[in-house]
Amino acid sequence: MDFLRPTTWEEALAAKADRPDAVPIQGGTDVMVEINMDVRRPAALLDLNQVAELREWAMVGDMCRVGAAVPYARVIEELGGPLPGLAQAARTVGSPQIRNRGSVGGNLGAASPAGDSHPPLLAAGAVVEVESRERGVRMIPADEFYLGVKRSALEPDELIRAVHVRPATGPQYFSKVGTRNAMVIAVCSFAIALHPDERRVGTGIGSAAPTPRRALEAEELLARELDWTAPLDPALTRRFGKLCAAAAAPIDDVRGKAAYRVHAIGVMARRTLAWAWNDHLGKRAA
Numbered sequence: 001m002d003f004l005r006p007t008t009w010e011e012a013l014a015a016k017a018d019r020p021d022a023v024p025i026q027g028g029t030d031v032m033v034e035i036n037m038d039v040r041r042p043a044a045l046l047d048l049n050q051v052a053e054l055r056e057w058a059m060v061g062d063m064c065r066v067g068a069a070v071p072y073a074r075v076i077e078e079l080g081g082p083l084p085g086l087a088q089a090a091r092t093v094g095s096p097q098i099r100n101r102g103s104v105g106g107n108l109g110a111a112s113p114a115g116d117s118h119p120p121l122l123a124a125g126a127v128v129e130v131e132s133r134e135r136g137v138r139m140i141p142a143d144e145f146y147l148g149v150k151r152s153a154l155e156p157d158e159l160i161r162a163v164h165v166r167p168a169t170g171p172q173y174f175s176k177v178g179t180r181n182a183m184v185i186a187v188c189s190f191a192i193a194l195h196p197d198e199r200r201v202g203t204g205i206g207s208a209a210p211t212p213r214r215a216l217e218a219e220e221l222l223a224r225e226l227d228w229t230a231p232l233d234p235a236l237t238r239r240f241g242k243l244c245a246a247a248a249a250p251i252d253d254v255r256g257k258a259a260y261r262v263h264a265i266g267v268m269a270r271r272t273l274a275w276a277w278n279d280h281l282g283k284r285a286a
């Protein structure tokens, strides 16, 4: 197995262009498991750990640009203010060791329907920055990035450079059902982001369809009927929960039954909306 070790982004793009079969490796918390378990035996590994810029985040205009290699531990410590939904999700990932090594870029690269970054990125309206040597930069909205089970819009000669997320303008929540409280892949998960300035609510469903996805009809319902100055209408909350559950298309597998997942998505949707709404009204009253 060849081991490619670029030290700059340009070298990394060149390596990927010359060897599209090379598998990028960042924290290695997915890649090394697959190699150890003989799930795959790539001809080459493209180690991105020497490309320092991937570990940086910064405000660029009105967006927070998070380098692909920023690990969950730093999302929790440094980005809880601007990106509370992503930070909450990061707190639920694996163990401290996994959160130190594992990255949001790696979660996107793996594109597992159960990845915990995806629902908050969808709810917040994130955009994934990818690049190839030949075609330059592509900015892919998160809801166009996931194409199938562990399949994304990333082309073989492209690398993920960063993800752009608008800092929260309202409350955000992430909720995850697992078979225990820590070190658990989601049975299913749900994220919500209130965007009071746009009078819009964003959603993200995880581990309950072939890809992470938004509950579009549920979002449209709230855009039409939510009164942003009033207490939450219980009937509207129930209809929101039902539409979120209807947006799920899960399967039965070792972690949970499809029917349970559909039910749980509805419950999490109602709960997270209520939590976010309490914060929203509390802020208005303060």
Ligand SMILES: Cc1cc2nc3c(=O)[nH]c(=O)nc-3n(C[C@H](O)[C@H](O)[C@H](O)COP(=O)(O)OP(=O)(O)OC[C@H]3O[C@@H](n4cnc5c(N)ncnc54)[C@H](O)[C@@H]3O)c2cc1C
Residues within 6 Å of the ligand: 023, 024, 025, 026, 027, 028, 029, 030, 031, 032, 033, 048, 068, 092, 093, 094, 095, 098, 101, 102, 103, 104, 105, 106, 107, 108, 109, 110, 114, 115, 116, 117, 158, 159, 160, 161, 183, 184, 185, 186
């Ligand atoms: C014990 C354990 C517990 C876990 N718990 C969770 C959990 O609770 N929630 C969860 O979501 N995940 C979990 N995971 C999975 C994993 O930690 C995450 O998916 C993590 O985000 C992967 O990040 P990484 O940097 O380690 O990626 P890597 O393993 O380095 O890469 C993952 C994938 O992304 C690709 N890739 C990496 N960087 C790039 C790039 N810049 N451009 C293009 N492709 C790239 C790789 O080729 C690979 O396909 C767990 C894993 C383990 C081993």
